[in-house]
Amino acid sequence: MEKKKKIKKHQGVVGSKTANRIINILLVIGCLTIFLPLYMTIIIAFKKPSEMTNDVAGALAFPKTWNLDNFAEAMRVTDFWHSLGNSLLLTGVTVVICILFHSLAGYVIGRKMGRHGIFKISYYYIVSGMFVPFAVLMMPLVKQTAQMGIANRLGVIILYVVFFMPMNLMLYTGYLKNIPLALEEASCIDGATAWQTFWQIIFPNMKPMHATVAVLTAMSTWNDVMTPLVIMSGTGQNTLPLAQLNFQTQFGTNYNLAFASYLLALLPILVFYIICQKQIINGVVNGAVK
Amino acid sequence: MGKEKKKVREIKTWSRNDKIFLGLLAPVLVLFFCFNTLPLMKGFYYGFTNFKGYGSYDFVGLRNFQDLFQDVRVGKSYLFTFKYAVVMTILVNVISLILALGLNREIKGKNTLRGIYFVPNILGGLVVGYIFSFLFTYILPAVGEAAGIDFLKNSMLASTKTAWIAIVIVGAWQAIAMNTIIYISGLQTVPEEVYEACMLDGAAGTKKFFKITFPLIMPFFTINLVLCMKNALMVFDQIMSLTKGGPSQSTESISYLIYNNGMSGGQFGFQSANAFVFFIVIVVISFMQMKFLGGKEEQL
Numbered sequence: 001m002e003k004k005k006k007i008k009k010h011q012g013v014v015g016s017k018t019a020n021r022i023i024n025i026l027l028v029i030g031c032l033t034i035f036l037p038l039y040m041t042i043i044i045a046f047k048k049p050s051e052m053t054n055d056v057a058g059a060l061a062f063p064k065t066w067n068l069d070n071f072a073e074a075m076r077v078t079d080f081w082h083s084l085g086n087s088l089l090l091t092g093v094t095v096v097i098c099i100l101f102h103s104l105a106g107y108v109i110g111r112k113m114g115r116h117g118i119f120k121i122s123y124y125y126i127v128s129g130m131f132v133p134f135a136v137l138m139m140p141l142v143k144q145t146a147q148m149g150i151a152n153r154l155g156v157i158i159l160y161v162v163f164f165m166p167m168n169l170m171l172y173t174g175y176l177k178n179i180p181l182a183l184e185e186a187s188c189i190d191g192a193t194a195w196q197t198f199w200q201i202i203f204p205n206m207k208p209m210h211a212t213v214a215v216l217t218a219m220s221t222w223n224d225v226m227t228p229l230v231i232m233s234g235t236g237q238n239t240l241p242l243a244q245l246n247f248q249t250q251f252g253t254n255y256n257l258a259f260a261s262y263l264l265a266l267l268p269i270l271v272f273y274i275i276c277q278k279q280i281i282n283g284v285v286n287g288a289v290k
Numbered sequence: 291m292g293k294e295k296k297k298v299r300e301i302k303t304w305s306r307n308d309k310i311f312l313g314l315l316a317p318v319l320v321l322f323f324c325f326n327t328l329p330l331m332k333g334f335y336y337g338f339t340n341f342k343g344y345g346s347y348d349f350v351g352l353r354n355f356q357d358l359f360q361d362v363r364v365g366k367s368y369l370f371t372f373k374y375a376v377v378m379t380i381l382v383n384v385i386s387l388i389l390a391l392g393l394n395r396e397i398k399g400k401n402t403l404r405g406i407y408f409v410p411n412i413l414g415g416l417v418v419g420y421i422f423s424f425l426f427t428y429i430l431p432a433v434g435e436a437a438g439i440d441f442l443k444n445s446m447l448a449s450t451k452t453a454w455i456a457i458v459i460v461g462a463w464q465a466i467a468m469n470t471i472i473y474i475s476g477l478q479t480v481p482e483e484v485y486e487a488c489m490l491d492g493a494a495g496t497k498k499f500f501k502i503t504f505p506l507i508m509p510f511f512t513i514n515l516v517l518c519m520k521n522a523l524m525v526f527d528q529i530m531s532l533t534k535g536g537p538s539q540s541t542e543s544i545s546y547l548i549y550n551n552g553m554s555g556g557q558f559g560f561q562s563a564n565a566f567v568f569f570i571v572i573v574v575i576s577f578m579q580m581k582f583l584g585g586k587e588e589q590l
Contacts, residue, residue, distance in 0.1 A: 024397040030389070031406050033463070037421050038409075040429070056432045059424075105318045108311050116308065122319055129326050131576055133524045135545035136569040139343075139552045139562055140329035140336065162325040165318075194310045223414035225527050226545075230553060241416045245530065248420075255424060262417050273412045277405050280412065284468065285475045288513055 045070055045260040052255065070260035077250055078261050083243040084268065090153060090228070090239060091221045094160040098168055098217045099210050101161060106172025107202050111184075113173070123173065130166040134226055142230050152235050156228050160221055168213050171287065175209040176202075215276075215283025222269060240265045330569070337563035342556040354563035363539060364564060367547045370454060370540065375522035377458055382465045382518050383511070389466065390473030391499075404474065411467035415460075419531025422460045423447065426532075450540040453533050457541055460528050465521065469514045476510030477503070512583040516576065523572060544568050 040060060044052075047063040047070075074080065109126075112119040145155040179202060187197045225241045238246055244265055251258035273280055304312075337354055341347035358364055393404050410418070427445045434442025446456040480503060488502050504511070526545040529535060535542035535550065542550070548568070552561030 020395050020397055023392045023395055024399075027389075027392050027397065027403050028399075031403065034406055034409055037418075037425060037463075040425065041421050044424070056429060056436060059429055059432070101318075104314065108314045108318070112308065112311050116304075118312070119315065122315060126318070126322050129322065131573045132326060132330060132569060133545070133572060135524060135526065135548050136333060136565040136572075137326065137329040138548065139558055139565065140332035141325070142553070144325075144329060144332070158321075159325060162322055165322055188307075194307055194314075219412060223412075223416075225414070225416045225530065226549070230549070241414045241527075244417055244420060258420070259424075262420055265417050266413055269412050269414075270409075273409065277408075281404075281408060281471055284411070285471055288468075288472050288517060289475060289510070 041259050041263050041266070044256055045263045047256050049254055049256055070256050071264060074257055074261035074264055077257065078243040078247045078264075079238065080243070080261075080264055083238040083240050086153065086237055087222060087240040087268075090156060090160070091218050093157050094164075094221045095214050095217050097157065097161050098164055099213055102165060102168035102213065103172050103203060103206050103210065104198060105165070106169050106176060107198055109169065110173035110176040123169070127166045127170050129163075134163065138226070138230055145231055151231055153232060153237060156231050159227055159231065160217075160224075163227075164217050164220070167216070167287070171209055171213060172206065175206060179205050211279055212283045212286040215280050216287040219280070219284070240268070333562045334566050336559050337566050339559040339562075341559040341562075343553070343558035347559065350559070354560050355567070357560065358563055358567060363542070364547065366539060367542045367544050371523060371525070371543045374454060374458060374461070374525060374543065375519055378461050378465065378522040379515060379518045381458065382462050382469055383514055385462070386466045386469035386514070387473055389470045390477055393470065394474055394477040404471070408467045408471055410464045411471075413464070415464060415527030416531045418464060419460055419528045422456070422463075423532050426456050447533055448537060450537050453537060453541050457525070457528050457532055460532060461522065461525060465518055469518060472510055472514055472517075473507065476507035480506045508583075512579075515583065516579050519579065520572070520576065523575070
C-alpha cells in the first residue's frame, strides 16, 4: 500500500499527465514488435500450404478455417511428446538437484568462509567458473562424457549442475547473510548435527532464494540448445528446441508444419510464464542484481 | 584433494563441526573440478596437438596458436563476434533504458505492459531465430515489394552486408527484454526525495536524467553492460537458426566456429586452441569492464 501512495505522489514530480499519456500510447504501439512475430507464428501454424501466397497477406491474413491438422502432423513428425518429456525431465531433475545441492554447498562455504582459508579459496575457485563459456569446454566434455559412458541425459544433467554452480553458489552464500547464526546455535545446543541443522533450519529459511534459483536454472535449462546438442547427439533423444533443429530438413518448404511445431515448442514456457509471471520476473531480477 | 587433507592435519584448531563441513565441501569441489577445470585443462592440452577428434594424434607445439592468428576464417569470426557484441551492447542498452524510463512512469496498464515486454526473454533463442528467419526471408521482402522500398526487396539474410544486422535484430529483440527489467528495478531504487530536491533546484528533462538518475542507477548499468556483452560474445543459437554462419562465412561467431569445425570439421586440436584463446579473451574483457565501471558508481 505504501508503495502505491509513493507512486501517486511521484506523478506530480516526474511529469505532466499529457506526457504520460503520449508515452503510454507509444509503449502500447511498441508492443506490436513483440506481438507481430508471435501473431505471425500462430497464423501460419493454422494455415494450409495452399493458402500461403507470395504477398504479405498470404502470410499474415487469417486462415480460412482454424483446424489443428498441422499440429497433429507436427507432433508426429517431431516426436513431440517424447521431446517434451525429455525437456521436462532434464529441467525438472536439474532444478531439484541444483536447489538441494547448491544450497548445501552455499551453506557449507558461506558459513566457514570467514574461519578457514580453504573455504574462501573454494568460493572464489567455483565462482570464477562463471567466466568459462560452454563453447570453451564443449570439445573436451564431449570426449570426457563419452569415455565415462554418460553421453546421455544423465551427463547433460550433471553438466547443468556443474555449470549453474558458480551463479547459484554466489546467490546462496549471499542470501546466507540474512539468516542469523543464532538460529543454528540454538539447534546445535539442542544436539542436532550440522547435517540436521541444515535441512531443518537453514534449508527452509532459504526459501526465497530457492525460488530465484529455480526460475533461473529452469529458464536456462529449458531453452538451452548447445549442451544437449553436443552431448546427447548419439542417443537419438531430443529436447524441445533440439527437435526443431533436428527435424528442420523434414519440414522442407512446408512452413505451416514448421510453424505449428515452433508454436508447440514455445507453448509450454508461455503458459508457465502467464501463470508465474511475477515469480519469473522477480527471479530474473534477483539473479542479475545480486 | 591431497592438499586439503594435509591442511586438516596441520591446523589443530579445526573443530569437529569444521571437519564435517570440510567433508561436505569435498564432493562439491571434486564435481566442479571434474566437469569444469579438468575439461578446461584438457582443452588447453588438445590445443597443442593435431587431434582430428578421432584416431591418433601428435604434438605440434605452438603451431595451432601461431596458425590461429593467421587463419582468415578465425580472424573473420572474431571480427564478426566483436562487431556483433559491441553493436548489441550499445543498441540494447539505449533502447532498454528508454523503455525502462517509460515503463517506470505512472501509466495505464503498467504491469501488463511490463509483462508483455518481458516475453521475448523467456522464449528459446533457436525457435525465435527460426520464426524471424521466415520474417526476413518472406515477409520483409514482400513488404519492400509492396511499398517500393528497394533495400527490403531482397532477404537480409542472403547478403553478406546485411545478414549480421538481421542477427543483431533478433538478438536485441530478446536481450532488450532482460535489460529493461533490470533497469526498471534500478529506477525503483532511486528515492523519491532525490527527484523532489531536484525539482526544487529546477533540474528537469535530459539534465535531470544525466545528472541525477543515471549516476544513481550506474550499478544497474554495469550489470547490464557486462551481461549483455558476455551473452553477445557467446552468441550461438541465433546463428544456428538464422544463417548457419553464412552467407560465405560472414556471420560465423566464435562459438559457432568452434562447434562447427571442432566437432565435425576435423579441427579438434586447432579449435581447442581457438577455444582457449576465446576463454582468455572473455576473462580479459570481463575484468576490464568491471575494473573500468566498478570505480564509477555513485553512492547515495
